[in-house]
Amino acid sequence: MSGAAAVRPGSGSAAVLCGLGTWLPPHAVTNDDLARELDTSDAWIRSRTGIGTRFIAAPSTATSDLAVEAGRRALKSAEADSVDAVVLATTTPDHPCPATAPLVAAQLGLGTVPAFDVGAVCTGFLYALATGAGLIATGTAGSVLVIGADTYSRILDPADRSTRAIFGDGAGAVVLRSGGADEPGALGPPVLGSDGTGSDLITVRSGGSREPLHTAGPIGTGDGGDAGDAARPDPYFRMAGRAVFRNAVERMAEASLMAARRAGWEVADIDRLVAHQANLRILHAVADRMRLPRHRCPVHLDQVGNTAAASIPLALSYAAATGRLTPGHRTLLTAFGGGLTWGACALRWPALTPM
Numbered sequence: 001m002s003g004a005a006a007v008r009p010g011s012g013s014a015a016v017l018c019g020l021g022t023w024l025p026p027h028a029v030t031n032d033d034l035a036r037e038l039d040t041s042d043a044w045i046r047s048r049t050g051i052g053t054r055f056i057a058a059p060s061t062a063t064s065d066l067a068v069e070a071g072r073r074a075l076k077s078a079e080a081d082s083v084d085a086v087v088l089a090t091t092t093p094d095h096p097c098p099a100t101a102p103l104v105a106a107q108l109g110l111g112t113v114p115a116f117d118v119g120a121v122c123t124g125f126l127y128a129l130a131t132g133a134g135l136i137a138t139g140t141a142g143s144v145l146v147i148g149a150d151t152y153s154r155i156l157d158p159a160d161r162s163t164r165a166i167f168g169d170g171a172g173a174v175v176l177r178s179g180g181a182d183e184p185g186a187l188g189p190p191v192l193g194s195d196g197t198g199s200d201l202i203t204v205r206s207g208g209s210r211e212p213l214h215t216a217g218p219i220g221t222g223d224g225g226d227a228g229d230a231a232r233p234d235p236y237f238r239m240a241g242r243a244v245f246r247n248a249v250e251r252m253a254e255a256s257l258m259a260a261r262r263a264g265w266e267v268a269d270i271d272r273l274v275a276h277q278a279n280l281r282i283l284h285a286v287a288d289r290m291r292l293p294r295h296r297c298p299v300h301l302d303q304v305g306n307t308a309a310a311s312i313p314l315a316l317s318y319a320a321a322t323g324r325l326t327p328g329h330r331t332l333l334t335a336f337g338g339g340l341t342w343g344a345c346a347l348r349w350p351a352l353t354p355m
């Protein structure tokens with residue numbers, strides 16, 4: 001990268017966050033818009049989730065398009081014109097094969113750098129961040145573009161009010177560079193976890209090797225989160241909302257406390273907890289469980305909904321742009337998603353301009 005000429009692959013050190021970029025598709029869908037199509041209301045969605053609006057990609061826009069825009073902005077924010085690797089977290093790749101990251105790297109003009117996707121559903125960004133930090137720690141890369149991008153509107157059942165009320169499309173990206181562990185922006189040791197015994201709580205059941213779509217009969221319609229008739233294919237995203245809610249609160253609070261401990265922080269030291277923007281009630285419950293004042297958890301979901309792998313960089317950008325997150329803040333990132341997966345990571349917020 002141009003701004004860090006002294007950093008070369010092989011140096012092996014801490015990963016320092018030095019650039020942040022985001023992108024949302026232009027079409028906003030309000031709760032009232034949804035209520036015109038589904039049996040729901042602005043009052044229900046706001047009171048149960050805190051969400052007011054979400055953005056939906058045009059039919060011609062795929063996840064790579066969102067990722068390229070966010071990636072370009074992150075590179076600009078880092079004043080970098082190249083990186084040594086691209087890691088893309090997504091559950092909605094452009095195609096089942098190949099991965100979306102190489103296409104994104106090519107479209108960003110990054111040449112033949114290693115580029116690959118990471119699948120950890122809504123925890124994807126933190127898994128990708130940890131992967132990028134690992135590439136730097138091992139000396140494989142001196143700088144990494146880490147992107148979280150999702151187009152959930154493509155996998156939601158049009159008839160499922162419980163998921164359509166929540167999810168929106170978007171992308172966010174950060175640039176990591178090799179640096180010192182004491183620098184602002186240096187990532188602490190990431191905390192990651194999974195529990196595959198809960199893999200049925202968040203699913204897109206059909207379209208993989210267990211249940212290829214081409215062997216299936218007619219596609220069934222969903223009915224609000226019900227897994228449906230097991231004999232029929234189901235290409236849609238399904239979520240057992242209440243069980244996911246409970247697990248999300250427990251796991252994000254636990255992982256956050258562990259990441260804080262690893263960073264040597266007490267709860268009182270945590271200035272900001274930037275959590276995956278799943279549901280306002282979840283954010284409050286995580287803060288309460290950690291005995292952290294709720295105002296230390298920036299809220300962005302009211303404006304964009306749950307943007308899955310993009311939600312943490314989007315929330316960081318919004319918080320930084322509005323002065324809720326300022327340089328020096330001891331910041332925890334945390335997420336929970338299908339898998340089940342979860343994670344957390346600590347950093348002192350650096351001086352940068354989100355793009």
Ligand code: UT7
Pocket residue numbers: 039040041044045048049122161162163165166224240241242244245248278279282306308336337338
């Ligand atoms: O990003 C990955 C992680 N995801 C999450 O963390 C999401 C976690 N879960 C949630 O956020 C919440 O569980 C939901 C927002 C999805 C649902 O809220 P809830 O308070 O747990 O509601 P529920 O699923 O228990 O459903 C209660 C009722 C049901 O009706 P009945 O069966 O009681 O008649 C639902 O059909 O609310 C109904 N409902 C709705 N009503 C109006 C569900 N969605 C809607 C809706 N509008 N949009």
